[in-house]
Amino acid sequence: MSVDYDWLTLDDDEEVVWSGQPSSESLYGAYLFGVPMILLFGLGIVVIASAYLRQQNTDYLITTNGVYKKTGIFSRAVTEIEFEKVQNTSFSVGAIGRYFGYGDVMISTAGGSGVEMTLRGVEDPQAVQKQLSRRVKRAQGETADAADGxxxxxxxxxxxxxxxxxRQSLDAGTGRGGDASADDRHP
Known part of the structure; x- marks a missing residue:
């Protein structure tokens, strides 16, 4: 992908295979709550602006080696989970998300306590979860093969x-070289 992520340091053999942000449709709840608050209390602007800034400053990436999540408006937090550590992936879609085509993808790790990372409000969460799951299985299969040799x-x-x-030891035990009839096998 041609997009440059200044917050991301990839290994030499690592490539970005999918990138996304929370869907702009995922802001509808903030609008629905924020607009009446503007009229009543004037605080709705803060609700809408913070939801918008959070959405614009969140990035999700799937690479050939792992999954990354970058968040932060004034500061930056980057979380990475390598595929070898992923125990389970799942997705969920609420009623509004189902209508507008967005949902959440959850990632659990081995040894972790529940969901370690959630990609919130991504478009077509089922496709993202499937791609993530395929990459995890491929990476874990390669790791198992390499470990076993x-x-x-x-x-x-x-x-x-x-x-x-x-079979040879059983045949040698019967003394017939494997020519025992069905009657000889069952007393």
């Missing part, structure tokens, strides 16, 4: 060798 084919080959050895 074996591929699935290697594991299946080992199982086949063990099964052949078991």
């Amino acid at each position: 074996e591929s699935k084919a290697d594991v299946l080959d080992e199982i086949l060798v063990e099964l052949r050895a078991i």
